[in-house]
Amino acid sequence: MARLSPTLQLRRLPSGAEPGAWLGVVRPAPRRWWQLFFNPAGTQTLAAQTLVERWYTELIEQGEDAPACRESFAVITALAEGTLAGRAVGPLTARGGWQLRLVVIDEEAHTMEVVFVSGRMAVHGWPVK
């Protein structure tokens, strides 16, 4: 059976408030006709999704403590941080945190499998102590 593709999501965790909604990290912009031939934004989006799919494969096959999986998690964290910085997902404050998760959504069966949920992260990616 073909494996479904994973989706990376993040949410803000404001201190003293309810967590924000889960938002997709890898979100492409609408395409124009000329991007049929030259599409740097699309290539970057697909490269990001390749990172997510590689991390997913490593999580399933090797477990989250495997060295390769840890390396991938560092890159995935950088990817999510980039999204966090570039998108209005709530006020960025020094005390606020955020969280990411990896899910596999089966639209046919209307199910969602949560593969991984991170702990609370600080704005610059280090776990909050």
Add this chain to the structure above:
Amino acid sequence: MCRVAALAAAVNALELLSMRCALSDRGVWRASLLSSHWGVWRLLLGARAFIVVLVAQLAFAVTLAAAPGTASGCLAAAALAFTSWLSALRFRGNVNGGSDAMLFTVLGGLTVAQLPNVSSVVHEAGVLYLAAQLTLSYVRAGIVKAKARRWWTGHALSAFLALPAYGVPAWVPRRMPNHLALLRIASVGVIGFECLAPLAWFDPIACIVLMVVALTFHTATAALFGLNRFLLAWSAALPSLWYAVHRVG
């Protein structure tokens, strides 16, 4: 073939140059996170050095387009294969799935096909190797799909169309069961085209039909999924089938 491959390599370089912020010390693909795998190539893959590599890739692409079938073209194709490999190493695998692997294969085949001072058998082998890899790329993908029931029913295509990362335009029908027939026909069509690709080796008409269907397929995937690199890489490889059918058919 050389000129389309040169165009594909030039587009790849220009796209990566456009993405240079993502490769910088504060980007997603920053050296500090990835460089443990770079080994001796570390000197060429840092944020600034890699820009130089990409500019060199553009220059090699211009050379290949300007002098196909010459020793300069051979050197340019080999250099482009090397810079494509460096890009894959830079991204800890590949940038955009199988398109990088296919372009690398094309450039390798073109290097052999343009080698100076060797027998014409070697030149033929370079192009036939490319045609074989191209055919295998379709057959392998076709068999994987044919073995999965979700592909025959259209559900796998529906799931791909729904994946947010691909940014499929909103007007494209993708819902089950509303568009069941359309998704099933498209899926079975893709499986059939991919599994029947070897027929292109044995009959010129079948070869033309396959090349037209393949170009339509890659144009559609570029428009729907944003896979423009696939369109360029496979377009560069497709003429090798025309060569193969006249040597084998």
